[in-house]
Amino acid sequence: MLAKTVHKFAATHARVAAHIRLLPATRSLGPSRFLSTTARPRAEAVTNHNIPTGSSAVAEQSGMMPIYLDAQATTPLDPRVLDAMMPYMTESYGNPHSRTHKYGWESEKAVDKAREQVASLIGAHPKEIIFTSGATEANNTAIKGVARFYKDKKNHIITSQTEHKCVLDSCRVLQEEGFEVTYLPVSKGGIISMNDLKEAIRPTTALVSIMAVNNEIGVLQNIKEIGKLCRERRVFFHTDGAQAAGKIPLDVNEMNIDLMSISGHKLYGPKGVGALYVRRRPRVRLEPIITGGGQERGLRSGTVPSSLVIGMGAAAALANRELEYDYAHVSKLAARLISGIQSRVSHVVRNGDPAHMFPGCVNLSFSFIEGESLLMALKNVALSSGSACTSASLEPSYVLRALGAEDDMAHSSIRFGLGRFTTESEVDYVVDNVEAHVNRLREMSPLWEMFQEGIDLKTIQWSQH
Amino acid sequence: MAGRTEILRLYRSSLRAAQQFETYNFRKYFYRRTRDRFHSASRLAEPQQIEQALQEAQAELQVMQRQGVLNKMFSHNRTALEVDPHYSSGARRGAALTDDDRRVEYEETLFY
Numbered sequence: 423m424l425a426k427t428v429h430k431f432a433a434t435h436a437r438v439a440a441h442i443r444l445l446p447a448t449r450s451l452g453p454s455r456f457l458s459t460t461a462r463p464r465a466e467a468v469t470n471h472n473i474p475t476g477s478s479a480v481a482e483q484s485g486m487m488p489i490y491l492d493a494q495a496t497t498p499l500d501p502r503v504l505d506a507m508m509p510y511m512t513e514s515y516g517n518p519h520s521r522t523h524k525y526g527w528e529s530e531k532a533v534d535k536a537r538e539q540v541a542s543l544i545g546a547h548p549k550e551i552i553f554t555s556g557a558t559e560a561n562n563t564a565i566k567g568v569a570r571f572y573k574d575k576k577n578h579i580i581t582s583q584t585e586h587k588c589v590l591d592s593c594r595v596l597q598e599e600g601f602e603v604t605y606l607p608v609s610k611g612g613i614i615s616m617n618d619l620k621e622a623i624r625p626t627t628a629l630v631s632i633m634a635v636n637n638e639i640g641v642l643q644n645i646k647e648i649g650k651l652c653r654e655r656r657v658f659f660h661t662d663g664a665q666a667a668g669k670i671p672l673d674v675n676e677m678n679i680d681l682m683s684i685s686g687h688k689l690y691g692p693k694g695v696g697a698l699y700v701r702r703r704p705r706v707r708l709e710p711i712i713t714g715g716g717q718e719r720g721l722r723s724g725t726v727p728s729s730l731v732i733g734m735g736a737a738a739a740l741a742n743r744e745l746e747y748d749y750a751h752v753s754k755l756a757a758r759l760i761s762g763i764q765s766r767v768s769h770v771v772r773n774g775d776p777a778h779m780f781p782g783c784v785n786l787s788f789s790f791i792e793g794e795s796l797l798m799a800l801k802n803v804a805l806s807s808g809s810a811c812t813s814a815s816l817e818p819s820y821v822l823r824a825l826g827a828e829d830d831m832a833h834s835s836i837r838f839g840l841g842r843f844t845t846e847s848e849v850d851y852v853v854d855n856v857e858a859h860v861n862r863l864r865e866m867s868p869l870w871e872m873f874q875e876g877i878d879l880k881t882i883q884w885s886q887h
Numbered sequence: 888m889a890g891r892t893e894i895l896r897l898y899r900s901s902l903r904a905a906q907q908f909e910t911y912n913f914r915k916y917f918y919r920r921t922r923d924r925f926h927s928a929s930r931l932a933e934p935q936q937i938e939q940a941l942q943e944a945q946a947e948l949q950v951m952q953r954q955g956v957l958n959k960m961f962s963h964n965r966t967a968l969e970v971d972p973h974y975s976s977g978a979r980r981g982a983a984l985t986d987d988d989r990r991v992e993y994e995e996t997l998f999y
Contacts, residue, residue, distance in 0.1 A: 487964040490912070501913055501954035502947075747923070802967035843912035851968050 488804040489848045493839030494637050494665060494783055495806060499733070500690040500842070506736035507692065510729040518728045519717060529728040536735020540697050543738040544663070544682060545673035552698045552718045553731050557664035558588040559711075560683035560698035561631075563722065564660045565592040567708030568629045568681070569601055576628035582606040582614050583824040584641075585633055586662055593631075606632075610826050611775025612641035619651060629658045634666035638808050638821040638837060639774035640783025642670065649678030658706055664688050664696075668741030669749070669780060674699060680706050684738075686730065690842060691737030695730035698722075748842045749781075755840045755849050756781040762853035767860050773822060773835060784838040785822075787831045790870040791863045796836060799859040803852050807836055889941055897941070898925045901948045907955030909962035911969055917951055 490498070510532060518533045520526025537548040554560045569579055581593055583605045593603045604622045606614045614632060623630070630652050635642050645661055652659035660681040666672060667682075668689035674682060679699070686695040700706050700721065714723030741748075764770055769789040788796060793807040808819035818832035827835075838852070864870040869879060889897075898921070905917035924947070928940040968974045 485964045486970050487966050489966055489968055498912065501908070501917075501958060502950050504957070505950045505954050747920075843916045845912065845915045847974050848966075848968055851971070851974055 486802075488802045489851060490804045491838050491840065491844065491848070491852060492804050492806055493841035493844070494640075494688075494837060495839065496687045496693065497690045497841050498843055499687075499692055500737060500740060502740055503691055503733050503736045507729050507733040510732050514728075516728075518726050519715070532732050532735075533726055533728050536732045536738075539735035539739040539742075540684065541699075543668060543672070543742045544679075544684070544699060545675055546699050547702065549719075550674075550699055550702050552700060552721050553726050553734070554696045554698055554722055555694060556696035557586075557662065557683045557685035557688070558696075559722075560685075560696045561586070561588045561660075561662055562592050563698055563708065563711050564681040564683060564700075565589060565629065565631055566596060566711060567721070568658055568660070568706065569596050570599075570709040571707045572628045573601075576626045578602045578604070578624050578627040580604045580606060580619065580622050580627060580630045580657075582608060582632055582643075584608050584612060584636055584638075584821045585631065586637055586664070589631055589633070589662055608824055609775070611778065612636060612639050612773075612821075612825055613775055613778055614643060614648075616644070616647055616651065619648065623651075623655050623657055627655075627657045629660055631660040631662070633662035633664075634672070635663075635670065635780045635783070636774070636821065637665050637783075638819055639785045639825070640665075640780045641774040642666070642778045642780055644778070645672075645679070646677045652680075653678040665780065665783070668738060668745065669752075669782060671745065674701070686734040686737060689734075689737050689741045692730045692733040695727060695734045697734065744842070751842070752782040752840050752844075755844055755846065756784055758846065759784055759838060759840070759849050759853060760786075762849070763856055766853065766857045771831065773825065773827065773831075782840045784840070785835055786838065787822075787827070787835045788860055789831070789834060790867050790873060791834050791860060793834045793836050795863060796834075796856075796859060799863060800852075800855055803855060805836055805838060894925075894941070897944055897948065901925070901944060901951065904948055904951035904955055907951070907959065909959045911966045913958060921947075921951075 510529065514525070514528045514532070516523070516525025516527070516529040518526060518529035520529075533553075534548070537551045537553075541548040541551050552560075552563075554563060565579070569576075577600065579593055579596060579601055581589055581603065590605075593601075593605075597603050606618050606622060608614050619630070630648065632643050632645070632648055634645050648661075649659050658680045659678060660683075661679050663672060663682045664685040665688060667684040672679075672682075680701045682699040684697045684699070686697075687693040698721075700708065708721055710721045710723065712723050713720075715725075717723050717726060760772065763786065767788070771787045771789070773785040773787060787793075797805055797807060808821065818827075818829060819835065822832040822835055840849075872882075873879060901921045902918065905921050906914060908914035908917060921944075924940075924944060928937070928944070931937050931940060
């Protein structure tokens with residue numbers, strides 16, 4: 423017991439000592455600062471920002487966080503959203519389904535308001551919104567639900583190769599249950615062809631599921647035309663709007679969308695909540711995955727998490743109000759990032775069709791460099807090479823593969839996610855860092871050396887081991 | 888309708904409230920948002936629109952004041968940008984304590 427305490431003492435003491443040693447480095451910023459939002463003119467060229475406090479081990483221990491450029495993985499909770507949630511996380515804890523007392527009524531009223539806010543973001547009726555645990559559950563409910571409900575008459579589903587994993591996996595499950603699934607190919611720019619879709623629709627097709635904005639390359643599909651075609655052919659149209667809702671204008675009636683999935687934490691709301699839009703006229707029917715108390719029109723049983731739902735409602739209302747302002751900001755930053763990198767680093771390719779793109783997602787391939795090694799070099803910038811779900815594996819992204827990207831280009835891609843809270847100085851910082859590290863890594867790369875000597879890398883016969 | 892002095896006072900309090908956020912990205916965002924909100928509202932002509940913009944700004948100010956305090960209580964990190972002297976115009980203005988100071992203090996309270 424005593425030995426343990428002593429050990430603990432020593433450990434804490436060492437930690438404290440480590441922090442004390444850190445102080446001079448972090449203190450050197452100067453004691454006071456003016457109320458300025460512009461970047462200070464830089465005195466000298468930037469070489470390497472990765473080692474501001476000595477060794478990397480020290481940098482990890484200090485409270486320093488990398489710059490967040492991963493807005494497609496998740497977005498920070500907006501303080502205004504938290505402000506709306508706080509009362510329901512403290513005093514108003516009632517179950518929104520309790521009909522017999524004021525606690526329940528209060529929560530129910532707030533949940534209804536949130537439902538209205540989410541509905542008005544996409545031009546829907548509040549009764550058409552079903553709260554789920556997230557976009558993954560919404561996608562699962564929509565795809566499996568529609569397919570299973572109409573399975574007596576219809577057995578075919580159409581989706582695309584670049585969909586999110588949860589859509590592809592839901593389709594895989596349905597295939598095992600005997601459904602037929604068509605995975606539409608995409609063009610080099612990431613867009614599905616309307617002709618392919620037209621040809622793929624059969625009389626037995628129950629559902630078309632095409633995402634609005636792709637999570638890896640930011641490509642925006644032509645939702646309006648797909649919706650129109652599906653309505654003409656009387657096929658239900660589901661779209662995964664997790665990356666699109668609150669970022670670009672969406673209207674379910676104008677775009678003929680029958681089902682749409684939305685995620686709370688992708689629009690500056692809380693994690694653990696999402697919504698599924700289910701059209702009432704013409705009515706879309708679903709077989710619920712989760713059954714029980716019959717909440718959410720029986721399509722998603724289980725107590726509605728009132729504080730999260732209220733947060734999502736507030737985030738939706740905010741996104742609705744700030745949509746133009748945020749879009750302009752993100753577009754400006756994206757232009758700055760792309761022109762900054764492309765003017766200072768050669769052989770950079772932007773993935774996806776620039777004409778059909780949400781600007782907040784910039785996917786770049788840096789030739790002759792391994793994306794993972796650049797990610798590791800850029801440890802003061804929080805980035806990922808693709809979706810967070812697949813970033814654990816070293817496999818190249820299936821989305822970039824579907825675009826027809828060569829293996830080496832798919833391996834060398836990095837996704838920069840810009841959002842409401844990204845600043846111009848952060849973009850400048852990232853551009854400087856990317857330039858420094860790409861040049862450094864290329865100098866080490868034998869491929870780059872060979873390329874400089876004029877050898878065509880595609881003609882080389884690599885020996886097989 | 889509110890007079891010029893009152894509007895300026897509201898503007899100044901809003902900027903000050905935005906500066907209270909400890910988290911770099913929130914602080915910068917709310918500063919920029921406040922500035923742009925007042926600049927675009929200054930072009931409004933209809934008294935009704937002005938009144939609405941003022942009410943909105945007032946509500947936003949209250950949220951910023953509450954959340955600024957809350958943010959101060961829980962924030963504990965600096966971004967790499969703030970620590971870098973080349974870009975440090977984003978660093979906390981006149982912060983008496985750095986994070987490391989605060990952490991050392993906290994660990995000491997745990998310890999004793």
